[in-house]
Amino acid sequence: MGIKKKLKEKWQEAVQAVLPIIGIVLVLCFSIAPISPSILLCFLMGAVLILTGMMFFTLGAEMSMTPMGERVGSCLTKSRNLAMIIFLSFLLGFIVTISEPDLQVLAGQVPAVPSMTLILSVAVGVGLFLMLALLRMLFSIPLTTLLLVFYAAVFILAAFVPRDFLSIAFDSGGVTTGPMTVPFIMALGVGVSAIRSDRHAADDSFGLVSLCSVGPILAVMVLSMIFNPQDAVVIETPVLEVDNSRQLWGLFTHGLPEYMKEICISLFPIFTFFMIFQFLMLKLSKRKMRKILVGLAYTYVGLVLFLTGANVGFMPAGNYLGQVLASQGHPAILIPVAMIMGYFIVKAEPAVYVLNKQVEQITDGAISAGAMGAGLSIGVAISLGLSMIRVISGISILWFLVPGYAVALGTSFFVPKLYTAIAFDSGGVASGPMTAAFLLPLAQGACTALGGNMVTDAFGVVAMVAMTPLITIQIMGLGSKLLEKRRKQSVSLDSPVLSFEMMDEDAIIEL
Amino acid sequence: MSELYMMATISDRNQTRRFLAFYREYGVNVTLLTYGEGTAASEVLDAFGLEAAEKAILFAFITDEEWTHIKRALQKQIKIDIPGSGIAFIVPLSSIGGKKQLLYLTEGREFKKGEESTLKETKYELLVVIANQGYTDLIMDAARKAHAPGGTVIHAKGTGAEKAEKFLGVSIAVEKEMIFMVTRREGKNTIMKAIMEQAGLESEARAIVFSLPVTETAGMRLIEDEEKA
Numbered sequence: 150m151g152i153k154k155k156l157k158e159k160w161q162e163a164v165q166a167v168l169p170i171i172g173i174v175l176v177l178c179f180s181i182a183p184i185s186p187s188i189l190l191c192f193l194m195g196a197v198l199i200l201t202g203m204m205f206f207t208l209g210a211e212m213s214m215t216p217m218g219e220r221v222g223s224c225l226t227k228s229r230n231l232a233m234i235i236f237l238s239f240l241l242g243f244i245v246t247i248s249e250p251d252l253q254v255l256a257g258q259v260p261a262v263p264s265m266t267l268i269l270s271v272a273v274g275v276g277l278f279l280m281l282a283l284l285r286m287l288f289s290i291p292l293t294t295l296l297l298v299f300y301a302a303v304f305i306l307a308a309f310v311p312r313d314f315l316s317i318a319f320d321s322g323g324v325t326t327g328p329m330t331v332p333f334i335m336a337l338g339v340g341v342s343a344i345r346s347d348r349h350a351a352d353d354s355f356g357l358v359s360l361c362s363v364g365p366i367l368a369v370m371v372l373s374m375i376f377n378p379q380d381a382v383v384i385e386t387p388v389l390e391v392d393n394s395r396q397l398w399g400l401f402t403h404g405l406p407e408y409m410k411e412i413c414i415s416l417f418p419i420f421t422f423f424m425i426f427q428f429l430m431l432k433l434s435k436r437k438m439r440k441i442l443v444g445l446a447y448t449y450v451g452l453v454l455f456l457t458g459a460n461v462g463f464m465p466a467g468n469y470l471g472q473v474l475a476s477q478g479h480p481a482i483l484i485p486v487a488m489i490m491g492y493f494i495v496k497a498e499p500a501v502y503v504l505n506k507q508v509e510q511i512t513d514g515a516i517s518a519g520a521m522g523a524g525l526s527i528g529v530a531i532s533l534g535l536s537m538i539r540v541i542s543g544i545s546i547l548w549f550l551v552p553g554y555a556v557a558l559g560t561s562f563f564v565p566k567l568y569t570a571i572a573f574d575s576g577g578v579a580s581g582p583m584t585a586a587f588l589l590p591l592a593q594g595a596c597t598a599l600g601g602n603m604v605t606d607a608f609g610v611v612a613m614v615a616m617t618p619l620i621t622i623q624i625m626g627l628g629s630k631l632l633e634k635r636r637k638q639s640v641s642l643d644s645p646v647l648s649f650e651m652m653d654e655d656a657i658i659e660l
Numbered sequence: 661m662s663e664l665y666m667m668a669t670i671s672d673r674n675q676t677r678r679f680l681a682f683y684r685e686y687g688v689n690v691t692l693l694t695y696g697e698g699t700a701a702s703e704v705l706d707a708f709g710l711e712a713a714e715k716a717i718l719f720a721f722i723t724d725e726e727w728t729h730i731k732r733a734l735q736k737q738i739k740i741d742i743p744g745s746g747i748a749f750i751v752p753l754s755s756i757g758g759k760k761q762l763l764y765l766t767e768g769r770e771f772k773k774g775e776e777s778t779l780k781e782t783k784y785e786l787l788v789v790i791a792n793q794g795y796t797d798l799i800m801d802a803a804r805k806a807h808a809p810g811g812t813v814i815h816a817k818g819t820g821a822e823k824a825e826k827f828l829g830v831s832i833a834v835e836k837e838m839i840f841m842v843t844r845r846e847g848k849n850t851i852m853k854a855i856m857e858q859a860g861l862e863s864e865a866r867a868i869v870f871s872l873p874v875t876e877t878a879g880m881r882l883i884e885d886e887e888k889a
Contacts (some may be wrong), residue, residue, distance in 0.1 A: 154744070155710045158674065212709040223835065229827045286832055346817050346833035436797055439707050447709065514693050514716070520765065658762055659755045 155208075158407030163203040166502070169493035170587075171196045177486065180292035182473040187391040188466050194401060194410045195462010196240065200452045201495065206328070206439055206499045212444025214332035216437070217423050222340020224419035224430055227284075234287070235280055242279030242361065244422060246335065247271040250408075250456065251327045251585055262376050270372055271325060271614055274364030279334065283362040284343060289349065292356045292570055293561045298432025300554050300605035306370045307547065312602045316371040316518030316546050319612030321581030322366040328356050328452060331578050334358055352566040354511050359573030362615065363561070404451070404461040412452045420445060455499060459586035467587040471594025475540075483537045483595055487588075491614070492526045494588065498581045501525060508571055516571070516629075524625045525579050533588065535617075536610045540595050543602065546609040550616060557619035560627065575622050576615040584614050664753045665875070667722050667730075668786075670696075670812050671746030672721035673708065674715040683720060684736055686730055691765070692719040692752035696814035699800045699839065715812050721765040722750070731878045740879035749842055751786060754759070768831070770822070784874040785848045786840060789855060795865035802858035803841065804852040807831075811841040814832045842874060 152545045172191060178184050221241075225234050246252060252271060256264040285295055307315060326334075338357040391397045423441075427433060433441075474483050495501055505518035535549055560570040589610050598608040667688075667766055671679055673695060698713045700706035706713075712755050721734070722730065726749055734740040734748055744880050787808075796813050811812055818834035824831070852869050858863035 208709055226827070226830070226832060229832070287827070289830070343815070344833055344835050346818065346819065346829045434794070434797060436703070436707070437794075440709065443708055510695055512693055540693045653672075657755050657757050658759065 156204075159208050161522070162207060162502070163200050166203060166496040167196060167200050170490065170497055173490055173493060174470070177470065177474075181477065181482070184466070184469050184473060187397070188469050190391065190397055191400065191462045192466035193462075193468075194397065195458040198458030198462065202451045202453070202455030202458060203497065203499060203502075204451070205447045205622070206455060206618040207449050207502050209444045209447025209449070210332045210499070210503050211506070213441045214345075214444070214506075215336045215447055216441060216444075217419075218333045218338075219340035219343065220345070220424070220431055220433065221426055222337040222342075223344045224340075224426070225404050226341050226344055226363060228430075234283060238280040238283045239276040241337070241422065242276035242334075242364075243272045244418040245330050246275040246325055246365075249325055249327050249329050250411050250415055250452075251324045251582060252321075253411070262372050264581055267369070267372060270368045271365045273532070274368035274553070275325060275330075275361050276364075279357065279361045279627075282357045283341065285356075286338075286353045287531045291352025292359070292573070293558070293564070295360065296363075296573060297558055298369075299360070300558060303363065303366050303370070304551060306367065306374075309384055310370045310373055312545075316364050316605055316608035316612065318373065319546065319550060319615075320610075321369045322362040322364075323577055323611040323615035324585060325365045326362045326500075326577030326606050328455075328499045329419070330361070330600045331358060332503045333419060334361060335504065339507060339511060346640035350567070351511055352570060354570075355508075355567070355574050356570035358577045359570065393394065401457060401461055404457045408456045408460075412449055412456065415452075416449055416653075421500065453501075455655065456582060456586075459582050462550065463583075463587045467590035468594040471591040471596075472598040473594075475595040475598035478539050480595070480599060483541065484534050487533040487537045487591065488530040490591070491588065492530040493523045494583050495529045495579050496522060498583045500578045500581045501575075503576045504571075504575060512567070516568075518624065519552035521571075521622070524622045525575055527622035528575075529579055529614050531621070532608070532613040532617035535590075536613045537595070538540070538594055539593050539609065539613075540601060540606050541599065543606050545605070546612065549613065551614045553613075553620065557616070557623065560620065560623045563630075564617070564623045564626040565630055567631075568623055572619045572622035572626070575618045577617050580611045580615040584611050592630045627643050663728060664756070664762075665722055665724060666802065667720045667750045667752035668840075669720075669746060669748040669749060670715055670716040670874055672744070673716045673720075675746060676716040676718075678738065679716075680717060682733070682773060683718070686726075686733060688726070688765060688774070690718045690720045690722050690723055691861065693717070694814055694840060695717075696812045696840075699813060701812045703809050717812060717814065721753070723766070724750075727876065731876065734878045741881040745879060747800075747842065749784065749874045749877040751874055758872065782845060782873040782875055784842050784877055784880070785845050785871040786874050787811075787843055787848065787869060787871050789839040789841075789849060789866045789867050789869045790801050791837055791859060791867035793837050795867070796837055796839060797860045798865055799839060799855055799867055800865075802854045803851050806854035807839055807847055808843060808851045808854075811839045813837050813839050842877065842880070 150291065171193075173267070178189055225237060228234070243520040247268060253264075258268045262352045281295070283293065288343045307318075310318060334357050335355070342354040345353070357479050381518045427438065471483075474480075474486060478550055501522075504519040508521050538544070539546065539549065557572070561572075564572075589607070593603060596603050669679055680690060680693075694717050696715045696717050698715050700713070731748075738750065739745055756765070789811075791799055793815070800808075800811060814837070816836040816838045818836045827849070841851070848871055852871065854870050855867055859867040861868070
């Protein structure tokens with residue numbers, strides 16, 4: 150009974166996450182956006198892989214990444230050794246980032262800077278900021294203060310960064326916090342807070358990811374100023390044509406080993422780190438270790454299938470759809486279409502699942518996974534609408550980012566701390582491989598068709614997706630705060646119970 | 661005359677909404693909701709992560725008249741007797757601090773203070789084990805050898821007798837696990853003994869085990885039938 154129930158649950162989750170976006174694309178293809186059957190086939194094939202991958206990933210992340218992060222986190226706090234915490238948190242941020250598959254892609258898009266230099270400096274950026282985030286907890290510095298300081302720094306730097314690089318720099322923040330980093334770093338925060346008994350323990354469970362996504366932005370900006378590259382080059386998505394079913398199969402079997410290798414390299418550093426940690430300090434029971442290892446295997450299978458599906462199947466479809474939609478004479482139609490897509494595609498983002506679950510767990514259901522999902526969906530829908538406006542009109546990204554972050558940081562003063570931390574985390578979480586593999590190509594396709602500047606206009610989608618949830622989730626928090634206030638006022642305790650009238654207010658009543 | 665009980669409901673986590681809606685419909689105020697994890701029934705399934713292990717525990721305070729009402733509704737509407745739907749049980753309260761608090765818990769519902777009552781013969785008991793974090797498997801292995809049913813674990817923090825240790829800006833507590841098991845009264849002592857022997861205060865787990873009287877249950881009919889057969 151247990152097997153069926155669990156698998157059914159996971160399968161349903163995956164289907165609920167992926168089905169809507171498949172539906173939308175199909176409806177578009179059959180009505181207003183004629184695309185070639187080979188691309189459609191690729192898309193469908195990719196969708197099947199993504200469904201299966203999603204199922205394995207959610208199962209595996211729950212079993213391995215989450216407990217690993219939590220155990221390491223609580224072990225760090227328990228050690229009460231400041232030097233060790235500083236060293237290990239830096240190291241963790243560093244190796245987790247190096248292994249993030251999305252970062253490799255980003256590095257390829259900035260040919261002016263040697264790939265290795267870029268990857269290393271972004272990794273150092275994340276490491277430093279993870280360290281800072283942990284120290285912030287220990288020294289109880291409010292998260293908002295740090296966010297204010299660093300985002301101010303980011304925007305001041307932005308004034309000196311070559312215009313072509315702005316979008317990519319902001320994108321890198323969202324991209325580096327992908328499906329590998331998020332579950333682990335988030336669980337680390339929960340673990341560090343799990344053994345605290347003070348008031349801020351729950352608030353502090355979140356907020357690590359938010360600081361970690363500032364690191365890459367700063368790193369890429371600084372690099373672009375040092376190297377002063379003339380322009381960033383965009384890798385064209387190859388136009389693919391399949392004549393028969395065997396070629397289609399070949400396309401995927403060609404991609405599969407590539408991602409098998411890539412994810413293997415990704416998981417390896419974290420795995421090694423955890424094994425060393427387990428051996429030296431953690432000493433978990435054999436049964437727990439076995440479960441974590443099986444979970445890692447699931448995560449591996451899940452990520453490989455997911456990324457193959459997303460990159461081989463979804464990327465060309467996104468690009469082509471964008472082109473077709475934009476070249477129909479009414480480019481404005483892109484805006485509502487992209488908004489609907491954005492609304493549903495966040496749900497298919499693997500890290501989002503982990504975040505929603507974690508939030509539900511920590512708040513004991515006060516913020517349900519459903520509410521989080523809705524907040525994120527609305528946020529991403531808005532951001533895609535804005536991105537498409539940008540693609541069509543070519544307005545600089547700063548016109549959106551500066552007011553956006555100003556609003557996000559401003560509201561943080563009125564919103565319960567927990568919501569602020571979750572909101573800033575969710576920004577990095579919402580922008581993962583789905584955004585990079587479907588929404589970004591969509592914008593690129595539209596941009597090509599409209600003849601816009603790809604580097605400044607199409608890029609930045611990720612940054613927008615990473616920004617709007619900050620606002621929507623915080624607004625959700627504001628709403629809950631107001632609701633609570635009203636509820637407090639309405640509770641009245643004046644219904645008298647006769648037999649107790651004689652008693653003292655504070656009497657211990659024997660029942 | 662009515663008595664006040666704490667009613668606990670344990671169900672799969674995805675059923676939480678259903679239960680909450682049900683209780684709202686019956687005017688029961690769920691005071692506390694917490695998430696826990698079911699203990700593994702099968703080692704193999706657990707290793708492959710294929711057991712539905714995420715549970716939710718709801719606590720509410722009700723009178724015994726309400727309970728008879730709710731029990732019937734649980735059986736009819738939620739079909740709680742179908743295995744896997746969840747269980748509900750009640751534990752009598754013995755005292756409460758403050759008049760306001762009592763009113764808060766009963767929410768102005770009809771409640772008269774009865775005579776001091778002696779405990780009725782109970783059929784089930786709620787075993788509560790408090791142990792150091794990470795030893796659930798050890799405890800459940802011991803308990804299962806003594807024919808214990810499954811349990812539900814929640815994560816907790818120990819406060820200890822001394823003041824919590826401070827490390828820079830944060831105070832550090834000891835991580836604890838609380839395991840709840842509803843067992844038959846007859847089998848209870850062997851289970852408690854087994855846990856004490858395997859994971860008692862001398863061991864690393866430092867488990868403390870005690871039991872509370874459970875006056876009535878819902879959703880355990882199948883287990884009862886099995887035992888009869």
